[in-house]
Amino acid sequence: LPELPEVETVRRGLEEATRGRAVLAVPWLDHRMVRGPIGADAIRAGMAGQTVDRVERHGKFLVWRFRTGAGLLLHLGMSGRLTAGVQPWAAWPPHTHLVVAMSDGQEVRLRDPRRFGRIGWVQPGDHPWPNLGPDALARNFSARCFQETLGGRQAPIKSLLLDQGVVAGIGNIYADEALFRARIHPLTAGGRLTTADVRRLHRAIRQVLRAAIEHRGTTFRSFEDAAGREGGFLPWLRVYGRTGQACQRCGGAIQSRMIGGRTTHYCERCQPAPSAEASSR
């Protein structure tokens, strides 16, 4: 489940593998993955001969940026795996939707069985993520601006953390982990959080995301980095996927329930439910 740490891990791998290299050709691009006004054939033609400048990330979106300023927008969806390297096998694995041949003999491949990912073309100067809030690890995502965004919002903080227009990069795993670390109940209305709550949550978000990046992300089902390695953060999860297990802090049982259509994991003792008094204030 690629969230910010997993996408950042892929970003670093793709940049390291391809920076300064040229695209020889795009042997395969599945048109079903392509979004936006530029079609698959135009993207394939546009990429040929381009030299890679860098790989940018905002939230869970990547732009494989070329020296002309144009770029390839990539989103890994839920099951997307982007790998780069000299691939020993001749046949592409199942569910391969993008194959890019580089001039140094490497191949960049995108596999995505569920096809929730997407591919698009970014023109020079284009702002490819107009609807996203600040990146969760960016300098401009401050506790103060976070509190302003949450002000007056009635939705559960869990749902707001998943809203990429509020803050970009957090998915179901790290939303639950950050709320646990900040000791905030996931049903608490965003606008009811105190200044101290928001500061704790802001710090918890950044700490858990940075720690996960250090471990190259979490492999829960299928994530792998650009070199095909699994992430190492799974043992560090405190609540996600631990329903019924003992809370590492208080020993109580980890609960799970649906909030905003998403399974949410939390500790009822460490994350006390918002009180009636607080809710009526």
Next chain:
DNA sequence: GTCTTTACCTGTATGC
């Protein structure tokens, strides 16, 4: 404008 629900998609797990 805000919030909730649904569709998209298929591998994996579960139940009969």
Next chain:
DNA sequence: TGCATACAGGTAAAGA
């Protein structure tokens, strides 16, 4: 053993 069903969730769009 084999089949049917439920479940997982990032994003966007529709509905309330």
